[in-house]
Amino acid sequence: MIRALLMSALFLSAGSASAETMKLAVTTSFENSGLADILLPQIAADTGIDIELIVVGTGQALRLGEAGDVDAVLVHSKAAEEAFVAAGNATHRREIMYNDFVIIGPGDDPAGIAQAGDATEALARIATAQAPFVSRGDDSGTHKAELALWNAAGIPTEGDWYRPVGAGMGAALNTAVGMGAYVLSDRASWLKFGNKDGMSILFEGDPAMFNQYAYLPVNPARYDHIKAGAAARLEDWLVSERAEVLINGYRVADEQLFTFNAER
Numbered sequence: 001m002i003r004a005l006l007m008s009a010l011f012l013s014a015g016s017a018s019a020e021t022m023k024l025a026v027t028t029s030f031e032n033s034g035l036a037d038i039l040l041p042q043i044a045a046d047t048g049i050d051i052e053l054i055v056v057g058t059g060q061a062l063r064l065g066e067a068g069d070v071d072a073v074l075v076h077s078k079a080a081e082e083a084f085v086a087a088g089n090a091t092h093r094r095e096i097m098y099n100d101f102v103i104i105g106p107g108d109d110p111a112g113i114a115q116a117g118d119a120t121e122a123l124a125r126i127a128t129a130q131a132p133f134v135s136r137g138d139d140s141g142t143h144k145a146e147l148a149l150w151n152a153a154g155i156p157t158e159g160d161w162y163r164p165v166g167a168g169m170g171a172a173l174n175t176a177v178g179m180g181a182y183v184l185s186d187r188a189s190w191l192k193f194g195n196k197d198g199m200s201i202l203f204e205g206d207p208a209m210f211n212q213y214a215y216l217p218v219n220p221a222r223y224d225h226i227k228a229g230a231a232a233r234l235e236d237w238l239v240s241e242r243a244e245v246l247i248n249g250y251r252v253a254d255e256q257l258f259t260f261n262a263e264r
Contacts, residue, residue, distance in 0.1 A: 019044075022230040023070040025054040025061035027141055028168035030074060030213065033188035033257055035250050042246060047233050057140025057168070065089055065216065068223035072231040076141035076186075076213045090216035096238050097247050097258045101145055101209040104173070104190060105131075105182040105202040113182070119206040120153040127153075130161040132181035136172045137164025141211075146184045149208060186211055188257035213258075239264055 030036060031053060040051050054064060058075040065073045066089045074096070075081060081093050103113060103122055111129040116122035126133050135157070136143040150157050165175050169189040176183035177197050185193075190201065215235055220228040237243055239262040247260040 019048050019050060020227065020230050021050045021052055022072070022227045022234065023052045023054055024234070025056060025064045025070040025073040025075075027058055027061065027075050027213075028055055028170070029076070029140075029142060029186040029189045031055040032169055033186075033192050033250075034252065035188070035247070035258060038246055038250055039243070042242065043234065043237055046242065047237055049230050049234055051234070057136070057138045057142075058144065059139030062089070065218045068218065068226060070218060071227045072215060072217045072234065074213060074215050076211055077144045078212060078214070080141075080144060081214055081216060084216060088219055089222065091219050092217070094215045094235060094239065094262065096213050096215050096243075096262050097260050098210065098212045099187045099258050100204065100211050101142070101184055102187050102190060102201045103182055103203040104176060104185055104199050106180040107198045107200060109202050111182065114202045116203055119149050119203065119208050122203040122206075123149060123153045123155055126182050127155045127161070130159065132161050132163060132179050134172050134176040134179065134181045134183040135162065135164040136169065137166045138168065140168070142169060142184060142186060145209070145211065149184070152208065188252075191252045191255055191257060212261075238262065 036053060044050055054070055058077045058080060061073045061075050062080060062084050064070045084090050085093050105113060111125040111131040113122040113125050116125055135146055163181065165172050169185060172183055173185060173193050174195060177195055177199050215238055217228065217231040217235060218226050220226040244260040247258050248256065250257055
């Protein structure tokens with residue numbers, strides 16, 4: 001009996017010692033979607049890793065990785081991610097899941113973007129109508145995607161109609177709702193957002209609005225405190241069948257928010 005109690009105590013002690021905390025910088029859209037609430041408890045149960053989320057825009061997440069302030073990042077701006085890897089800040093880039101961007105606007109759709117044939121035309125209609133457009137303006141993945149769309153359309157973001165807020169997705173959506181303005185959002189954040197107040201998705205479906213999320217472990221050669229082992233175990237979990245089931249199965253209002261597409 002005493003031996004059994006001792007073995008149990010040793011087992012519990014070893015289990016506690018094996019638990020590890022790592023820092024993961026993630027986009028506000030990932031956290032706002034509610035998916036983190038589904039994944040993190042299962043990651044802890046399966047791997048013994050407690051994830052400390054640092055929720056910021058993609059640009060800030062990559063800067064945290066460059067400074068060695070986090071062990072890995074999960075973001076959504078491919079060009080910025082590839083530059084991050086090329087600069088030696090991450091060992092590699094691993095695609096995990098995707099959704100898409102949508103343009104939200106007021107029900108009366110004053111710029112008529114619901115009739116647009118593609119994203120370029122939708123933005124051109126907003127600019128021509130001088131209809132208010134709220135931009136995150138925060139160097140996030142969503143902001144980078146928005147600027148790329150304006151650039152592709154050849155439209156300068158100037159004038160009183162263009163309103164950068166320098167804030168996360170939730171704040172940008174609240175501002176757009178309050179103003180009756182158009183705004184670009186990732187689909188997951190919009191579906192999870194509660195304060196819709198007559199706003200809806202008015203334009204979607206252009207391949208240019210594809211939104212890929214990728215995992216980048218920070219290069220341990222840059223900083224000896226980086227928890228490379230934990231980052232590798234987390235990556236293995238994120239591309240596992242268990243992660244695939246949870247990511248594809250996560251729904252809000254009966255709509256799937258993300259699609260798993262990691263290669264094994």
